Amino acid sequence: MRLLNIKKLKFLHCDSVDLQVRTSEVAGLSGASGSGKSLFLRALADLEEHDGEIILDELNQQSIAAHLWRQKVALLSAETSWWFDTVEEHFDELSESNMDDLEFLNHGFSSLGFSEDVMQWSIARLSSGEKQRLGLLRLLQNKPDVLLLDEPTANLDKHNTQLFEAFVLQYLKDKSACAIWVGHDHEQLQRISTKRYEIVKGQLKNVS
Amino acid sequence: MLVELSSFDLSLAATLVVLLGALTAYMQLGITKQLYIAAARTTVQLLLIGLVLKSLFASTSMAFILLISLIMISVAGWEILSRQTRKLKGWWGFGISTGSLFVSSFIITLLCLITVIQADPWYSPQYAIPLLGMLLGNTMTGIALGMDRLIQNAWQQRPVIEQRLMLGQTADESISDIRREAMRAGMIPIINSMAAAGLVSLPGMMTGQILAGAAPVEAVKYQILIMFMITAGTGLGVISVLWLISKRLFDERERLCFKRLLKDTNSRHK
Numbered sequence: 001m002r003l004l005n006i007k008k009l010k011f012l013h014c015d016s017v018d019l020q021v022r023t024s025e026v027a028g029l030s031g032a033s034g035s036g037k038s039l040f041l042r043a044l045a046d047l048e049e050h051d052g053e054i055i056l057d058e059l060n061q062q063s064i065a066a067h068l069w070r071q072k073v074a075l076l077s078a079e080t081s082w083w084f085d086t087v088e089e090h091f092d093e094l095s096e097s098n099m100d101d102l103e104f105l106n107h108g109f110s111s112l113g114f115s116e117d118v119m120q121w122s123i124a125r126l127s128s129g130e131k132q133r134l135g136l137l138r139l140l141q142n143k144p145d146v147l148l149l150d151e152p153t154a155n156l157d158k159h160n161t162q163l164f165e166a167f168v169l170q171y172l173k174d175k176s177a178c179a180i181w182v183g184h185d186h187e188q189l190q191r192i193s194t195k196r197y198e199i200v201k202g203q204l205k206n207v208s
Numbered sequence: 209m210l211v212e213l214s215s216f217d218l219s220l221a222a223t224l225v226v227l228l229g230a231l232t233a234y235m236q237l238g239i240t241k242q243l244y245i246a247a248a249r250t251t252v253q254l255l256l257i258g259l260v261l262k263s264l265f266a267s268t269s270m271a272f273i274l275l276i277s278l279i280m281i282s283v284a285g286w287e288i289l290s291r292q293t294r295k296l297k298g299w300w301g302f303g304i305s306t307g308s309l310f311v312s313s314f315i316i317t318l319l320c321l322i323t324v325i326q327a328d329p330w331y332s333p334q335y336a337i338p339l340l341g342m343l344l345g346n347t348m349t350g351i352a353l354g355m356d357r358l359i360q361n362a363w364q365q366r367p368v369i370e371q372r373l374m375l376g377q378t379a380d381e382s383i384s385d386i387r388r389e390a391m392r393a394g395m396i397p398i399i400n401s402m403a404a405a406g407l408v409s410l411p412g413m414m415t416g417q418i419l420a421g422a423a424p425v426e427a428v429k430y431q432i433l434i435m436f437m438i439t440a441g442t443g444l445g446v447i448s449v450l451w452l453i454s455k456r457l458f459d460e461r462e463r464l465c466f467k468r469l470l471k472d473t474n475s476r477h478k
Contacts, residue, residue: 045374046461066462071376081371083385094375142376 002057002176004044004073004146009052011043012036014202016052021146021178026169028193029182035199037182038078041148044180045075056145074144078151080135082126087134088119094141101141108137111167113160128155133164140171147172147179153188165192222247265334273331277340281309284348291352294359295470296456304452305351312445313343316437324433342413342434343441346398350442351449354394358450359469361386362457369464379458387450394446398439405435 002023009017013036021027031037042048046066054061054073061069084090095101109118112133126134132155139147147168153161169192172179183189189196195208225247233240267273285306295301317340321327327335362369362383372382405411414431418424459465
């Protein structure tokens with residue numbers, strides 16, 4: 001069993017957030033802009049200063065190096081960044097290029113609606129929706145146990161949103177992982193999440 | 209032997225600088241004030257040092273020469289900071305630049321004085337002071353360029369650095385490309401000088417020695433020695449500054465820590 005246990009988490013505007021997310025669960029999180037949803041995810045990935053305890057299974061966030069934690073608890077931000085010229089270079093840097101990884105990637109590309117030559121595409125011609133879908137695959141190369149998704153389908157059309165949701169849910173099932181999914185689309189959150197939360201005035205409210 | 213310059217000759221050259229200043233002001237390039245201050249400083253500083261250089265070189269007190277060297281290093285460290293668009297807060301900026309100048313320029317000069325030149329005494333000011341000065345002058349330029357490039361690029365590429373952190377890279381990996389770029393920027397001036405020496409540029413010290421009647425081969429040997437020392441000094445200085453600053457840009461949890469930087473000061477220059 002996997003368990004992400006958040007105890008008395010405090011950051012910028014929020015104090016004392018408690019939350020548990022278990023294997024294959026998706027916690028759907030909404031809230032007004034500026035309510036601190038993104039900061040919450042950044043604190044979980046240890047990219048933002050915070051107080052309180054965040055424990056993955058038996059592992060305390062502060063007990064391992066930050067970059068190792070981020071490989072286990074992976075944040076997909078609303079805007080992904082790309083710094084090399086082609087898609088391939090971004091994947092090469094993280095991959096150990098064994099057969100499993102390659103198979104996973106090829107499966108991912110086709111599941112998310114990309115053709116086989118996507119690796120050769122130049123970053124300059126990617127649309128924001130393509131960046132979001134490729135950003136997910138790039139992140140999943142680390143085989144994270146927890147996925148933190150910050151409005152991951154904001155730039156996707158209906159068809160690609162469905163592909164994206166199905167792919168994430170399948171990943172959680174295959175890897176016994178769990179996710180926190182931040183979004184504005186209440187229908188979507190209803191559809192994919194196993195429990196629903198909202199951040200209101202610095203408090204995390206269960207709205208399942 | 210030497211053609212004497214009249215004040216008229218100098219004012220002719222000064223007019224060129226004034227014209228350049230007027231042009232940059234007209235084009236709103238924001239460098240006019242700095243340009244004029246630097247020009248005024250070079251005039252006053254050189255006049256003053258010209259007056260005391262002879263008595264300075266006559267001094268044989270090691271403590272005095274050490275004191276002069278420390279002043280030179282601190283001033284160079286201060287000048288590096290003044291060229292930065294964004295500085296580290298507190299004493300960090302000054303500490304890092306001065307410290308790096310010390311380990312590069314000062315120690316290399318010392319090494320060279322003791323093992324290569326072997327004057328008697330080894331701290332003879334007519335060797336020690338100009339040698340340290342040439343090293344500091346060049347190392348300072350390299351460090352100022354490398355430091356500015358590192359901090360500016362890190363600032364502008366914040367999303368990329370954070371993305372790389374999110375992908376589980378270490379702080380060091382996430383800034384490695386920016387650091388490589390900054391290293392290149394810091395080393396370009398000295399690599400240019402070495403590549404162009406003799407073909408494009410005739411180094412001032414060597415030319416002066418030959419004109420003053422020194423044997424050309426001896427003058428050339430000195431120049432090569434100086435060039436290599438400057439290169440080693442600049443390289444070491446830039447490496448240590450980039451290493452220390454990239455450490456300082458991240459906190460202990462490998463998060464970018466821009467609150468350790470002061471605001472952009474360049475936009476205030478009019």
